[in-house]
Amino acid sequence: MIAQKSLKIIVTFALALLPVFSFASKEDSLVEAEKEFNATEMILHHIGDAHGWHFYGEGENSFTIPLPVILYTDHGLVTFMSSEFHHDTEGHHVVEKNGMSFVNLHEKIYQLEEGANEVEFDKEHHPLNAERPVDLSITKNVAAMFITVIIMLIIFVRLASFHKRHKQAPKGFNNILETFVLFVRDEIAKPQIGEKKYMKFMPFLLTVFFFIWITNLVGLLPGAANVTGNIAVTVSLGLFTLVLIVINGNKDFWKHTLWMPGIPTFVKPILTIVEVVGLIVKPVALMIRLFANITAGHIIILSLIGLIFILENVGVAGISVPFALFISVLELLVAFLQAFIFTMLSALFIGMAVEEHEHH
């Protein structure tokens, strides 16, 4: 029993330290290559999106999973694998497809103007002879999102099929899942939206809660993508909440938003502006909160590890690794907390929109 327990503890520690090691190994090679270490660049590279899923190594020796690049150009759809760029993100390697030329410039795909063979830059390093096509690539974040989706489909369809076969409460992992499903129902949906109307919003609330939570947790794994820390993802999630509010807002809600009753007429237009801005700000606050919290957590961990290479002293690891470990554990809590807050506030805003007002 005790041996098993201590084994568990060791494995937990090893897993918690893994991201530390993976960052460290990458940065080791950087130092070995005697390149100047740029912490900002390293951090932005780690929290940003990419066209390939990079795990370790540099250049041609790196281990990177290629992902499909899908571009919508003036001449139709163009698709190829990201490996065709040969790990180049500086815009040197030109990929030719359907008579068009593409380069990867800091993980942004540019289409060269016709006849051009290479990118020309202005003083601020902006490309002069290239335009960005509509980029619908399966990037690292999209791929990570698919992983979350697959995890969710598997675990919840399993839970549902258990419920179809049995009448009793589930055991083990299914029981944990059901506990959280009930948590969303009883602690978030029912109190915020009300007994009568909550059922309609349960699919959205459950999906958004588990999507954010699972994505946050997966994002903490070594080599994983920073999906919920990407503004595009949170913008999309916030838009869902906004759309639900707008679609489901009842007459009372719109009356109170657009032409507040019970106050002098000359104040009404002012309040209308305030209320409409408030309507937009609510989901914007949601998207910024999630994005900023998750990104901040990643930046803190990366900065602590980066300290070792900025100070060029292995001894710093003695301090920054435990700190990074502490922050990593804290991030486990934040992962749940942010999922909870996003779902809670979405439910609150929806609840405000569908609430039956007592007439005063």
Add this chain to the structure above:
Amino acid sequence: MDLITPEIGLLFWQTIVFLVLILILAKFAWRPILGAVKDREDSINSALSSAEEARKEMQNLKADNEQLLKEARAERDAILKEARELKEKVLANATEEAQTKADKIVAQAKESIEMEKKAAMAEIKSQVANLSIEIAEKVVRKELSSKEKQHQMIDEMLGDVTLN
């Protein structure tokens, strides 16, 4: 400022994928799960309430039994009491009757004794009177056998008259 500029591609995929995820999970996961949980909660609640009902019924039954027992006990007590009273009454009646009868008999006996006594007394009186008369006759006869004695008596009587 790449960090806070939403990429259209990611926005597109996130929206599509998330929408599809909601729809699929709603149909194949959330509805069955929430439905099953609701059913289970309902069945637990109904089981609890029926257990509560059964408990109440049991209590009612117990109370009924106790009531019955109490009533039976009271009835028994009442019957016993009545019997005792009856017994006492019967006993009292019998005693009283016996007493009256005895009294009556005694009274009758007394009366007849009295009557017998009176009759006896009357008999005795008449006997004594007759005897007295006979004795007196004999005495008078004997007293008045001589002239002297007759004179003496007349004198005495005359003397008495004078005195009166």
